[in-house]
Amino acid sequence: MVRPEKDDLEALKIAIVNLDFDGVQKAAETAMKDGVPPVQAITEGLAAGLKVVGEKFEKKEYFLSELVVAAEVMKSGMSLIQPHIKGKSGKSKGKVLLATVKGDYHDIGKSLVATLLSVSGFKVLNLGVDVPSETIVKAVRESRPQILGLSALLTVTMPEIGEVIKELKVAGLRDDVKVIVGGSPVTKDFAEKIGADYRARDAIDGVNKCIEWTGSKGM
Numbered sequence: 205m206v207r208p209e210k211d212d213l214e215a216l217k218i219a220i221v222n223l224d225f226d227g228v229q230k231a232a233e234t235a236m237k238d239g240v241p242p243v244q245a246i247t248e249g250l251a252a253g254l255k256v257v258g259e260k261f262e263k264k265e266y267f268l269s270e271l272v273v274a275a276e277v278m279k280s281g282m283s284l285i286q287p288h289i290k291g292k293s294g295k296s297k298g299k300v301l302l303a304t305v306k307g308d309y310h311d312i313g314k315s316l317v318a319t320l321l322s323v324s325g326f327k328v329l330n331l332g333v334d335v336p337s338e339t340i341v342k343a344v345r346e347s348r349p350q351i352l353g354l355s356a357l358l359t360v361t362m363p364e365i366g367e368v369i370k371e372l373k374v375a376g377l378r379d380d381v382k383v384i385v386g387g388s389p390v391t392k393d394f395a396e397k398i399g400a401d402y403r404a405r406d407a408i409d410g411v412n413k414c415i416e417w418t419g420s421k422g423m
Contacts, residue, residue, distance in 0.1 A: 220253025310357030
């Protein structure tokens with residue numbers, strides 16, 4: 205017999221793939237009533253759906269407009285799930301600064317990472333999308349995060365990640381912050397070439413690396 209939570213997670217996933225606002229809200233409400241752990245609902249339901257959307261985008265079955273709508277559907281679902289998340293008490297694990305680089309408006313994966321980091325006890329500063337390197341460097345200088353997360357969805361904006369790292373070196377800040385990078389076109393080889401500390405395979409992997417760096421328990 206199929207477990208209720210498995211049905212709930214599948215419903216969340218399908219709602220994202222179908223860009224269904226009503227569907228994701230109903231699925232989120234049902235999942236919470238059924239006792240599905242909020243983080244599981246996000247990672248195995250909403251995030252799983254977003255992964256499918258990303259695959260469809262890469263195959264040109266979906267276009268940028270669908271990506272934008274999928275992000276909004278995800279936010280709609282998360283707005284109903286997040287109130288059920290019990291933040292971990294105690295001292296903050298550290299500060300993480302997040303940004304999508306200049307020329308790129310990708311926000312889906314970064315938003316998920318920001319939520320999971322917050323749940324895990326980090327203080328998160330999200331600069332948003334299309335952020336110039338000078339703005340990122342200024343934020344690093346002023347906020348002094350332990351970790352800087354940079355994302356790019358488009359191959360044409362990937363070099364901007366390298367520019368940020370170069371500017372951090374020029375400003376004398378590179379050795380003060382760990383740099384983690386992500387986005388579907390970003391490879392491990394590219395991350396190593398530009399001098400990043402780590403390339404996250406997905407949101408969970410990225411969060412767990414941040415936890416590892418701060419010496420805390422993983423998700």
